[in-house]
Amino acid sequence: xxxxxxxxxxxxxxxxxxxxxxxxxxxxxxxxxxxxxxxxxxxxxxxxxxxxxxxxxxxxxxxxxxxxxxxxxxxxxxxxxxxxxxxxxxxxxxxxxxxxxxxxxxxxxxx
Amino acid sequence: xxxxxxxxxxxxxxxxxxxxxxxxxxxxxxxxxxxxxxxxxxxxxxxxxxxxxxxxxxxxxxxxxxxxxxxxxxxxxxxxxxxxxxxxxxxxxxxxxxxxxxxxxxxxxxxxxxxxx
Numbered sequence: 001x002x003x004x005x006x007x008x009x010x011x012x013x014x015x016x017x018x019x020x021x022x023x024x025x026x027x028x029x030x031x032x033x034x035x036x037x038x039x040x041x042x043x044x045x046x047x048x049x050x051x052x053x054x055x056x057x058x059x060x061x062x063x064x065x066x067x068x069x070x071x072x073x074x075x076x077x078x079x080x081x082x083x084x085x086x087x088x089x090x091x092x093x094x095x096x097x098x099x100x101x102x103x104x105x106x107x108x109x110x111x
Numbered sequence: 112x113x114x115x116x117x118x119x120x121x122x123x124x125x126x127x128x129x130x131x132x133x134x135x136x137x138x139x140x141x142x143x144x145x146x147x148x149x150x151x152x153x154x155x156x157x158x159x160x161x162x163x164x165x166x167x168x169x170x171x172x173x174x175x176x177x178x179x180x181x182x183x184x185x186x187x188x189x190x191x192x193x194x195x196x197x198x199x200x201x202x203x204x205x206x207x208x209x210x211x212x213x214x215x216x217x218x219x220x221x222x223x224x225x226x227x228x
Contacts, residue, residue: 004153033216035219041221042115042201042219042220042221042222043154043201043203043219044219045216045217045218048216087153087154089153098156098159098167098168098169099144099156099217100156101146101153101154101155101156102153103151103152103153104151104152104153
């Protein structure tokens with residue numbers, strides 16, 4: 001089957017760096033996306049990795065390694081407003097190419 | 112530039128009833144996807160509409176149906192509501208012009224919170 005695994009919760013301190021991992025089991029996919037969702041809000045697109053390597057967008061970076069079936073989202077200089085749930089998502093490269101989301105990682109920021 | 116808008120924001124129904132949820136995509140987008148998000152879970156893909164046709168479908172029963180209009184807006188219909196249908200229903204829009212393998216990021220609406228009593 002196809003699945004994405006993320007830690008359910010991560011806690012970090014304001015100003016620090018945190019990494020949220022995403023491992024997946026799918027035969028092939030077009031790329032790995034990350035979304036942020038605050039309580040009561042809509043998921044918002046953060047980043048997309050089509051190729052292996054690191055993509056940087058401001059304080060947020062995302063990494064993909066297809067050979068390791070692994071990716072992560074890196075958040076630097078954490079701010080209290082970063083407290084949210086973070087989802088990784090893939091679109092499998094087969095006939096059943098519907099987007100699959102992970103169950104999400106709840107990020108708690110401590111002052 | 113209006114983003115994705117959904118209506119209503121909240122809805123309470125009873126078992127067996129039918130419900131229609133509405134979505135207007137972001138300006139310039141032509142593809143609409145619907146998701147169901149249970150509390151503490153990631154969004155689950157229901158189906159996607161492009162050019163007024165259902166292009167893809169997730170593992171949801173036929174009680175879930177939809178429609179896309181010429182102006183790209185969309186409706187999600189759920190018949191014979193069950194308690195388990197209580198969830199946040201999200202609409203996401205994107206550009207589908209590159210075909211079914213489009214990797215354009217999706218823009219989500221704030222969702223409709225559906226509660227079944």
